[in-house]
Amino acid sequence: MHDIKWIREHKEEFDRGLKRRGLPGEADKLLAIDEGRRAAIQKAEAALARRNAASREIGAAKKSNEEPVAQALMAEVSRLKEEIPALEAQEKQLSKELDDTLAQIPNLPLPEAPDGKDASDNVEHHRFGAKRSYGFTPQQHFELGEALGQMDFDTAAKLSGARFVVLKSGLARLERALGQFMLDVHTIEHGYTEVAPPLLVRDAVMFGTAQLPKFVDDQFFATRTVTRTELLHDALKYAHESDQEEFRLGKIDLEALIDRIVERAPLKEDFWLIPTAEVPLTNLVRESILEEDALPLRFTAGTPCFRAEAGAAGKDTRGMIRQHQFDKVELVSITTLEQSNDEHERMLACAEEILRRLELHYRVVTLCTGDMGFAAQKTYDIEVWLPGQNMYREISSCSLCGEFQARRMEARYRPKGARQVRYVHTLNGSGVAVGRALIAVMETYQQQGESIAVPEALQSYMGGLKTIERVG
Numbered sequence: 001m002h003d004i005k006w007i008r009e010h011k012e013e014f015d016r017g018l019k020r021r022g023l024p025g026e027a028d029k030l031l032a033i034d035e036g037r038r039a040a041i042q043k044a045e046a047a048l049a050r051r052n053a054a055s056r057e058i059g060a061a062k063k064s065n066e067e068p069v070a071q072a073l074m075a076e077v078s079r080l081k082e083e084i085p086a087l088e089a090q091e092k093q094l095s096k097e098l099d100d101t102l103a104q105i106p107n108l109p110l111p112e113a114p115d116g117k118d119a120s121d122n123v124e125h126h127r128f129g130a131k132r133s134y135g136f137t138p139q140q141h142f143e144l145g146e147a148l149g150q151m152d153f154d155t156a157a158k159l160s161g162a163r164f165v166v167l168k169s170g171l172a173r174l175e176r177a178l179g180q181f182m183l184d185v186h187t188i189e190h191g192y193t194e195v196a197p198p199l200l201v202r203d204a205v206m207f208g209t210a211q212l213p214k215f216v217d218d219q220f221f222a223t224r225t226v227t228r229t230e231l232l233h234d235a236l237k238y239a240h241e242s243d244q245e246e247f248r249l250g251k252i253d254l255e256a257l258i259d260r261i262v263e264r265a266p267l268k269e270d271f272w273l274i275p276t277a278e279v280p281l282t283n284l285v286r287e288s289i290l291e292e293d294a295l296p297l298r299f300t301a302g303t304p305c306f307r308a309e310a311g312a313a314g315k316d317t318r319g320m321i322r323q324h325q326f327d328k329v330e331l332v333s334i335t336t337l338e339q340s341n342d343e344h345e346r347m348l349a350c351a352e353e354i355l356r357r358l359e360l361h362y363r364v365v366t367l368c369t370g371d372m373g374f375a376a377q378k379t380y381d382i383e384v385w386l387p388g389q390n391m392y393r394e395i396s397s398c399s400l401c402g403e404f405q406a407r408r409m410e411a412r413y414r415p416k417g418a419r420q421v422r423y424v425h426t427l428n429g430s431g432v433a434v435g436r437a438l439i440a441v442m443e444t445y446q447q448q449g450e451s452i453a454v455p456e457a458l459q460s461y462m463g464g465l466k467t468i469e470r471v472g
Contacts, residue, residue, distance in 0.1 A: 001407040002102055004034050017108030020115055020369040026105055033101065037094035044087035051080040103207070104214055106374045107404040113378045116368025122381070123368065128352065129361035131385055136448050140388035141439040142319035145171060147450045148470045151320075162317070163309060163324040170468035174441065174454070175327065177461035179302045179434045182329040182354050186431055190350045192300035192331060197280035199303060200271035205283045208409035210375040211275060220273040220306045220324075273306035277330035278428040285334050285424065286409035292416050295424070296343055297334040300431060302327065320435050321393065327434035331398075333427040336413065340425035344400040347429045348380045351396040354432050357457040360440050361385040363392060375401045380429075384436065388443040395436045398429030 007014045007027055015025030054077045061070035114123045145151025150171040156164035167175055186192040200222060206212040211219060274280060281299045290297075305328050309315075316322035331350060335343045348364065355362050367379040376399035383392035403423035406412070412421040445453040452468040459466060 001404060002105060002108075003407065004030065004098065004102070007031065008034070014108070018105070020109050020113075021106060021372070022117060022370050023106070026101070030098065030101060033094055033098045037091055037098055040087055040091035040094055044084060044091055047080050047084050047087060051077055051084065054080070100213075103408075107377050107401060109369045109372060110377045110400070113372065114366055114368045115370075117370040118368075119371050121368040122365040122371055125364040125366050125380065127361075127363040128356060129359065131361055132387060132444060134387065134446075134448075138387035138390075138443060138446060139450075140319060141386075141442045143388070144442050144446055144450060144452065148452075148468065150468075150471070160324075163322065165320055165323065169471050170452075170462075170465070171438070171442075173462060173465075174452075174458070174468065175434060175438045177458045178437050178441070179327055179329060181357075181458055181461055182431055182434070182437075183300060183302050185354060185357065186300045186329065186331065186350060190298075190353075192298040192350075195277075195281060195284070195299050195301045197274075197277060197284075197301055197303065199274050199306075201274060201280055201283070202271065205279060205286070206272050208283050208286055209279050209405050210408065211272075211279060214374055218308050219275060220308055222271045222273060224269045224271070226268060274303065275307045276305050276328060276428075276430075277301040277303040278332055281330060281332040282334075282405060282426050282428060283409060285411040288411060289421055290334070290411075290413040290424065292336065292413055295335055295413060296339055299332045299334075300329060302329045302434070320439055323435060329431045329434060331427075331429045331431040334411070335425045335427065336415075337403075337422070337425055340400055340402065340427065343425075343427055344378065344380075344398065347427055347431075348382075348398045351382055351398055351429050351431045354437070355382065355384060355395070355440075358437070358441060358455050359457075360437075360444055362395070367397075373397070373399055375399070375404050377402045377404070382432070384440045386440060386443045388446070393436065393439075395440065396430040396432040399427065401426045401428070 002014070007030055011027040011031065015027050018025055054073045058070050058073045058077070061067075061073060114121065116122065139147075142151060142153070145167075146153075148169075148171065150168045152166040152168065153164075156166045159166070183194060187194045203212060206219070281301055284299065285297065305326055307324060307326075309322055309324060320326070331347055333343045333347060352362075352364070362382055362384045365381050365383060367376075367381055372379050379397055379399040381394050382396040382398075384395040385391075386393055402425050405426045406423040411424050411426075413424050414421050441455060441458075442452055445455060447453055447467075450470065454462050454466050454468065
C-alpha cells in the first residue's frame with residue numbers, strides 16, 4: 001500500500017516507478033480522488049464548526065430578545081445538520097475509493113532492480129555446481145514416480161480432481177524428510193524461529209500481504225455454516241453471564257434470545273486457505289508497535305499451501321510442478337529500513353544453503369521489473385536444474401517488500417531514542433518449495449533401472465535408507 005502523502009510530494013517518481021513495471025501512471029487519478037476527499041473533509045469540518053458557533057449564537061440572540069436573528073440561526077443550524085451527514089458520507093465514499101485504488105497498485109521497484117518486460121529479461125546473478133552427466137536419457141519426475149509405483153495422479157484425480165497427487169512409500173517419506181531437513185537447517189543453524197501457523201485466515205490477513213484484493217481468483221475460499229446448536233450454546237452462555245437469577249428461575253426465553261443473536265451475528269464464518277506461509281507469518285506483527293532492539297525478527301514454517309492456479313490453464317499439466325496443494329518451507333523477516341538490504345542477501349544465502357547441502361545444480365537470477373511479484377521491490381529467484389525436463393525451474397523466490405505490506409498491516413516499530421514510530425520492512429522467501437525439491441532430487445539422483453539415490457544430507461531423515469526402489 002502506498003502513502004498518498006508521499007505520492008503528493010513525489011508524483012513524477014511514483015509514475016516513473018509504475019512505468020518501469022510496464023504500467024501507466026496513476027498519480028493524477030489518485031491525487032484527484034484525494035483532493036476531493038480532503039475538500040469534503042474541510043467542508044464537513046467547516047460546517048460542523050459553523051453549526052456549533054450558530055448554536056451558541058442562538059442563546060445569545062434569545063438572551064438579547066433578538067427573535068428574528070435567533071430564528072434565522074435556528075434555520076441555519078437545521079440546514080447544517082442535514083448537510084453534514086451528506087458531506088461525511090461523501091468523504092467516506094472518496095476515502096474508500098482512494099483506498100480501493102491504492103490497494104490495486106503494485107510496489108515500486110528499487111533502483112537496482114533490472115528493467116525488463118518479462119522473464120526473458122531477468123539477469124543471472126550466479127550459479128552453483130554443474131549439470132550431471134548420465135549414461136542414459138534422464139526421465140522426468142512423474143515418469144520415475146509412476147514407474148516406482150509411488151506417485152499416483154489418477155487416484156488423486158478421483159479424490160480431488162486435476163493438479164493433485166498421491167505419494168506413497170519412499171517418495172512420501174522423502175518429501176517429509178525434505179521438509180524436516182529444511183526446518184532443522186533454518187532453525188538450528190540460521191536462527192529462524194519455527195512457527196506452526198493457522199492454515200485458514202481472514203480477509204484482513206490476506207489483504208495485509210497483498211493477496212487480496214488483486215489476486216482473489218488465485219485463492220481457495222472456505223465457508224463454515226454456524227449451526228443452531230452453536231447459537232444455543234452462545235445463548236445459554238450469554239443468559240447465564242448476563243442475569244444469573246433470571247436464568248436460574250427459567251424466566252429467559254432462549255428461543256427469542258437465539259433469534260436476537262441471529263439478527264446481530266453472521267450465520268457463517270469465511271476463511272481463506274493460505275497460498276503460502278508468508279501470509280500468517282508476516283501478519284504475526286500486524287497492528288503492533290515493536291521495539292527496534294527486537295528486530296530483525298525471523299520466522300519459518302513448513303506448511304501445506306493452496307493455490308487455484310487460475311492463470312495456469314494448459315501449463316505444467318503433467319506432474320507436480322504446478323499443484324493446487326503443495327508443501328513449502330517459508331522464511332519471513334521483519335526488519336528496519338537500514339537492515340533490509342542485508343537481510344535480503346542473508347535470506348537468499350539461507351535458501352541457497354538447502355540446495356548446496358543437497359548438491360543440486362542451480363542458478364540465481366534477479367527478476368526484472370516486469371516479472372517481479374506485486375508486493376516486491378526486488379526479488380531473487382533460485383532456479384534448480386531438472387535433468388528430466390532439461391531446464392531450470394524456480395524453486396525459491398526471495399523478495400524484499402519494504403514497507404508496502406507493513407502499511408497494509410499497520411506494523412510499526414519505535415526507533416531507539418525516537419518518539420515517532422516507523423513502518424517495519426518485510427521480506428519473504430521460500431526456503432525452499434518442498435514439492436519442487438522432491439522433483440529436483442528425483443530427477444538429479446535418478447539411476448539407471450528406475451531407482452533414486454537418497455542424497456547424503458537426507459539419509460539420516462530416511463532411517464539410513466540410501467536408495468528408493470519399486471515396492472512389490
